Structures are given as C-alpha cells and as structure tokens.
Amino acid sequence: MKVQQVSVFLENKSGRLAEVTRVLARAGINIRALCIADTSDFGILRLIVNDVDKAMTVLKDNDFTASKTDVVAVEVPDTPGGLSRILDILEHHAINVEYMYAFVERSSDNAIIMFRFDDNDKAIATLSAAGITILKGEKVYSI
Amino acid sequence: MIWNEHYETMPREELEALQLKRLQTTVERVYATVPFYRKKFDEMGLKPSHIKTLKDLKLLPFTVKTDLRDNYPFGLFSVPMEHVVRVHASSGTTGKPIVVGYTRRDIDTWAELMARTLTAAGIHKGDIVHNAYGYGLFTGGLGAHYGAEKIGASVIPISGGNTKRQIMIMKDFGPTALTCTPSYALHLADVAREMGLDPAKDFRLRVGCFGAEPWSENMRQQIEKTFNIDAIDIFGLSEVIGPGVSTECLEAKNGLHVFEDHFIPEIIDPKTGEPLPYGEQGELVFTSITKEAFPVIRYRTRDISSLNCEICKCGRTFVRMARVTGRTDDMLIIRGVNVFPSQIESALMQIEGLEPHYMLIVDRKDNLDTLEVQVEVNEKVFSDEVKKLEQLEKRVVRDIKELFGITCKCTLVEPKTIQRSEGKAQRVIDKRKI
Incomplete structure (x- = not known):
C-alpha cells in the first residue's frame, strides 16, 4: 500500500534543482508531485515519478545522492474538515507525521496527500480501518 | 618476509658500527666535494675528523628545504654530472622544484631498498604489481618500478591518471599488488564502482603499498575493507632518496622500519x-650515509613522527618511525x-558511512579564524529527513569541538564535488590573508 518516493540531496546553490529536472526530462521521466525541504546550506528534494527505478538510475549516473523512501498516499475529501479528520485519527493513535505534501492531481473528487509517518504500517492500518482510502503505488505513478 | 636478512636483521651494535663508518665517509665526501657543506662546516669550525661517534651527529648542521632550493638545480651534487645517471625533481608548488641526482650505484641502492x-x-616473484605512482620527475613511479622488477614481480607501469583505463587493466590483467597514493586508491575504488565493479570481489589484489601523503589508521581500514587487501604504509621523500626510506612490515603493521644501514633518522x-629521545614526537630528520650523487646531512623533513626502538616481531632490528600524521608546514x-x-x-572516519572525501576551508572573519569542514553526502549517510542530516552535521561539529575545542561549521556537499586527486590529495584551502 506504500508509494515509493525518490529523495535527492541538493546543495543549496543555484542550478542544482534545474539540473535534477533536466536529467529526469532527458530520460523521459514525468514528475507527478514534488516538495523541497531546505536548510541554509542544503535541501532534500522529494519526488513522486512515473518510473522510480529509472529515475534512481539516471540520478546516480549523474552523481546525485538519491534514495528511495516509502510514503503513503492518502485520499482526502476535498471539503472543509477533510484533512482535519484524518489528522485527528492519527493523533488519537499517537502516529507522527514526519512530513507531508499535496499531490497536484485529484483522484475522483478527492485530493491526494503524500505522508511520511514515523510508522507507515501502523498509519495505513489505522486509516484503512477508519474507512479512508490509501492509494496503491501503481495508481499514484500513473495518475 | 625479509629481502636482505643480513642487513635488515643485523645486531644493533654491528649496525651502529657500520653506520658510524658510513657517516664518516659521507661527511668527508660532502666536505671535500660540495662547497655549500664545506662553507657551513667552516663557519661552525667543524672538521670531518670531529665525528668520532654516532652521538657526534648532533654537531652537524641541519639542511633545510630552502638550502636545496638555493642551490638549484645541481649545486648540492657531490659528483661530476658525468657520473649522474638520473635526475628527479619534487613538485615545485612554491617556486622552483628541488632537483636530486643519482649515480649508477645510487639507483642500485634505491632498487634494493x-x-x-x-x-x-x-x-x-610471481606477483603482478599495478604501479599507479606517477612516472616522471616524481620519484614514486620509477622508485616502485625498479624495486618491483628487482624482486622479479611483473610490473604494470600504468603511472597516474586515466582512471577508467586503469580499472579495465586491473580487471583484465589481474594485478595482485597495488602501489599508489592512498587517496588515489580510494578514487580507483569509486570509479570501479561506477563501472559496476565491486573492488572487493572483482580484482585479484592481495596487498597494496601506499604512501607519498599523510593518511590515517582509519583510512587504512577503509582501504583494506574496500579492496579486501592488506594496506601497507610506505614512506620516503625525494630529498632523501624517494620511496624506500622506511616501510611497515606485514607482520606488525605498526610503525615503519627505517633502513638504517642507509639513513640515520633523528627526531628533533x-x-x-x-634531538629528542626515542618515543617522543617531533620533526623527523634524515642523514643519508651511502648516497653518492646527492648526500644529505641532517635534512629536516618537516614530517611529524616519533621513533620506536623496540625490536619488532618481524625480526628486523631497524627502529620504527610512527606513521607520519602531519607536517610542521601543513599544520x-x-x-x-x-x-x-x-x-x-x-x-570524520569514526562516523559510520562517511568517506574520506573532505575539504577544510580556513578563513578569517572579523579577526577570528573560521573553519569549515565540507563533507560529501553519500547514500550511506543520506536520509530523506532534514533532521537526520542536521544530526550528522552536528555530530561532526561536536566531534571536532571535542578534539580541538574549536567550533567549526560543517557543510554537507553533493558527491564528487570535492576534487579527486590523482596524486597527492589537496585537503585544505586557507583563505586567510595575514
């Protein structure tokens, strides 16, 4: 039920992000969602792409440090209180969110949010039991 | 294993008698043939006949790097040029290089060492030696080459550079021994991995002799693990002869035996x-006692070491110098x-996963020295969480603070952004203008 995210280490200097997107573009890889966490001298670029293994290969070939991380794609009702309800459930079960970011595309009438939890498996079980839809990797890569 | 049992295991008393005889001959020779030494001796009122015991070594004047430079190119040669069969020169990073010469017998001595x-x-004999020390004016390449041929090994005289081709040859020719600088060994491993090879499995290497730059015990362990070999520290400098001044033995890997029948070491x-007693740390000084073309008297190496006179389990009676961990001038x-x-x-190497690719940048801001330590982030230490990478930075800062009491800044940089050396590694950028 987990989605594989590609994480890339970037020095905080101009042109590095452009270089990542250039490398992926040349390999014909489509970026489905992304977010950057940054500090004063480095950043971590997190990407959901349509072909994880190919992305990892081309990034490494171009001397980037990259790794695969499991994240969870959660369908969130696109209505007021949609996200709030999900976070309430997580809080109730003492599950921490390490980070999260929204997907640009929608799945039917719902928004998609990517989560990295301190305990992904527990989060999936808890949210599924509460009737919340968790999207599979194959579905997310091809949206 | 010992190449020359007679000299390498000679009882100390006999060795010291031999050293004294050879020292006296050398002192007479330089006094008679090299105006620079004659002038220095005369100024001090010193005659070769004053050297009566080995303790009298300390009466002799020191020779320093600038003396060699001032007599560029051949001013310190002690034989006419027609007896010099080879010259080498040190890298001239500051001004003119230092030129050294060898007679036919010096070349034979060097090959022996x-x-x-x-x-x-x-x-x-039977080993295949991949010799990636640079050939040319640098003493490393030809020094190792002649020694390897003398023992009857098969030499691949690959020299430095063109790393991908080196990997291909290491894969195809199956060398069992590697000779190069330790930083280049790690670079070879990096490139091998990029080419889809596992340096621990895809080569036939069994052992490596690494030298020409200071390196650490941790780096040794990393090289040994990376290539699955024994890594031996070897030492030498062109001013004294080149590589072949001292070496570790495979049995102990604990200190480098100085070939005392050819060089007298001192710590000052x-x-x-x-002069400092055995065991104390200081600057390493060498006097050559058999060289003909370019003898040196009490040459100050600027290398920091100490001498250990305990007899080694390998059986050699030569004193051991501690691994050179720095130089008085790179301090x-x-x-x-x-x-x-x-x-x-x-x-840095104590931190799991970090590789010895680092750069130290020293600067002075508002009259205060600053130290920045740049470390490359590889897959082993990378995390998709900011806090974990920040913890790594903090760990580096804390460890260096504990070591020196200095607060540095640690900057994580992308892989391959720190320049790889094909010879001696450049680790420091000092931007201070003092």
Missing part, C-alpha cells in the same frame, strides 16, 4: 632543533590551536 619495501609487504624539537594554526588535517580525517 624498494625491493626490501615490497618484500616487507609480502610481495614476491622543531623549535629548538634539539594549521586555527585560533591558536595546532590542527593537522589528518586528525580531522580520523574524526
């Missing part, structure tokens, strides 16, 4: 010039604290 060195590492206090003084890059390297 490198034969001893390689044999001490367990290399023998770099400030006062006073950085940061906010008044003496810092050797190799100490920082050791601290």
Whole structure:
C-alpha cells in the first residue's frame, strides 16, 4: 500500500534543482508531485515519478545522492474538515507525521496527500480501518 | 618476509658500527666535494675528523628545504654530472622544484631498498604489481618500478591518471599488488564502482603499498575493507632518496622500519632543533650515509613522527618511525590551536558511512579564524529527513569541538564535488590573508 518516493540531496546553490529536472526530462521521466525541504546550506528534494527505478538510475549516473523512501498516499475529501479528520485519527493513535505534501492531481473528487509517518504500517492500518482510502503505488505513478 | 636478512636483521651494535663508518665517509665526501657543506662546516669550525661517534651527529648542521632550493638545480651534487645517471625533481608548488641526482650505484641502492619495501609487504616473484605512482620527475613511479622488477614481480607501469583505463587493466590483467597514493586508491575504488565493479570481489589484489601523503589508521581500514587487501604504509621523500626510506612490515603493521644501514633518522624539537629521545614526537630528520650523487646531512623533513626502538616481531632490528600524521608546514594554526588535517580525517572516519572525501576551508572573519569542514553526502549517510542530516552535521561539529575545542561549521556537499586527486590529495584551502 506504500508509494515509493525518490529523495535527492541538493546543495543549496543555484542550478542544482534545474539540473535534477533536466536529467529526469532527458530520460523521459514525468514528475507527478514534488516538495523541497531546505536548510541554509542544503535541501532534500522529494519526488513522486512515473518510473522510480529509472529515475534512481539516471540520478546516480549523474552523481546525485538519491534514495528511495516509502510514503503513503492518502485520499482526502476535498471539503472543509477533510484533512482535519484524518489528522485527528492519527493523533488519537499517537502516529507522527514526519512530513507531508499535496499531490497536484485529484483522484475522483478527492485530493491526494503524500505522508511520511514515523510508522507507515501502523498509519495505513489505522486509516484503512477508519474507512479512508490509501492509494496503491501503481495508481499514484500513473495518475 | 625479509629481502636482505643480513642487513635488515643485523645486531644493533654491528649496525651502529657500520653506520658510524658510513657517516664518516659521507661527511668527508660532502666536505671535500660540495662547497655549500664545506662553507657551513667552516663557519661552525667543524672538521670531518670531529665525528668520532654516532652521538657526534648532533654537531652537524641541519639542511633545510630552502638550502636545496638555493642551490638549484645541481649545486648540492657531490659528483661530476658525468657520473649522474638520473635526475628527479619534487613538485615545485612554491617556486622552483628541488632537483636530486643519482649515480649508477645510487639507483642500485634505491632498487634494493624498494625491493626490501615490497618484500616487507609480502610481495614476491610471481606477483603482478599495478604501479599507479606517477612516472616522471616524481620519484614514486620509477622508485616502485625498479624495486618491483628487482624482486622479479611483473610490473604494470600504468603511472597516474586515466582512471577508467586503469580499472579495465586491473580487471583484465589481474594485478595482485597495488602501489599508489592512498587517496588515489580510494578514487580507483569509486570509479570501479561506477563501472559496476565491486573492488572487493572483482580484482585479484592481495596487498597494496601506499604512501607519498599523510593518511590515517582509519583510512587504512577503509582501504583494506574496500579492496579486501592488506594496506601497507610506505614512506620516503625525494630529498632523501624517494620511496624506500622506511616501510611497515606485514607482520606488525605498526610503525615503519627505517633502513638504517642507509639513513640515520633523528627526531628533533622543531623549535629548538634539539634531538629528542626515542618515543617522543617531533620533526623527523634524515642523514643519508651511502648516497653518492646527492648526500644529505641532517635534512629536516618537516614530517611529524616519533621513533620506536623496540625490536619488532618481524625480526628486523631497524627502529620504527610512527606513521607520519602531519607536517610542521601543513599544520594549521586555527585560533591558536595546532590542527593537522589528518586528525580531522580520523574524526570524520569514526562516523559510520562517511568517506574520506573532505575539504577544510580556513578563513578569517572579523579577526577570528573560521573553519569549515565540507563533507560529501553519500547514500550511506543520506536520509530523506532534514533532521537526520542536521544530526550528522552536528555530530561532526561536536566531534571536532571535542578534539580541538574549536567550533567549526560543517557543510554537507553533493558527491564528487570535492576534487579527486590523482596524486597527492589537496585537503585544505586557507583563505586567510595575514
């Protein structure tokens, strides 16, 4: 039920992000969602792409440090209180969110949010039991 | 294994008698043939006949790097040029290079010493030696080459550079021994991995002799693990002869045996010039006692070491010098604290997953020295969480603070952004304008 995210280490200097997107573009890889966490001298670029293994290969070939991380794609009702309800459930079960970011595309009438939890498996079980839809990797890569 | 049992295991008393005889001959020779030494001796009122025991060595004047430079190119040669069959020169990073010369017999001596060195590492006839020390004016390449041929090994005279081709040859020719600088060994491993090879499995290497730059015990362990080999520290400098001044033995890997039948080592206090007893750390000084073309008297190496006179389990009676961890001239003084890059390297290598690709940038801001340590982020230490990478930075800062009491800044940089050397690694950028 987990989605594989590609994480890339970037020095905080101009042109590095452009270089990542250039490398992926040349390999014909489509970026489905992304977010950057940054500090004063480095950043971590997190990407959901349509072909994880190919992305990892081309990034490494171009001397980037990259790794695969499991994240969870959660369908969130696109209505007021949609996200709030999900976070309430997580809080109730003492599950921490390490980070999260929204997907640009929608799945039917719902928004998609990517989560990295301190305990992904527990989060999936808890949210599924509460009737919340968790999207599979194959579905997310091809949206 | 020992190449020359007679000399390498000679009882100390006999060795010292031999050293004295050879020292006296050398002193007479330089006094008679080299105007620079004659002038120095005369100014001090010193005659060759004053050298009556080995203790009298301390009466002799020191020779320093600038003396060699001032007599560029051939001024310190002790034989006419027609007897010099080879010259080498040190890299002239500051001004003119230092030029050294060899007679036919010097070349034979040098080959003998490198034969001893390689044999001490367990290399023998039947081994294939991949010699990636640079050939040319640098003494490393030809020095190792002659020694390897003398023991009857098969030499691949690959020299430095063109790393991908080196990997192909290492894969296809199956060398069993590697000779190069330690930083280049790690670079070879990096490139091998990029080419889809596992340096521990895809080569036939058994042992490596690494030298020509200071390196740490941790780096040794990393090289040994990476290639699945024994890594032996070897030492030498062109001013004395080139590689083949001292070497570790495979049996102990604990200190480098100085070939005392050819060179007399001393440790001195770099400030006062006073000789220090065995065990104390100071500047390493060498006097050559068999060289013909370019003898040196009490040459100050600027390398920091100490001497250990305990007899080694390998059976050699030669004293052992401690691994050179720094030089009096690559020592950085940061906010008044003496810092050797190799100490920082050791601290970094204690951190699981980090590789010895680092750069130290020293600067002065508002009259205060600053130290920035750049470390490459590889897959082993990378995390998709900011806090974990920040923890790594904090760990580096904390470890260096504990070591020197200096607060540095640690910057994580992308892989391959720190320049890889194909010879001696450049680890420090000092931007201070003092």
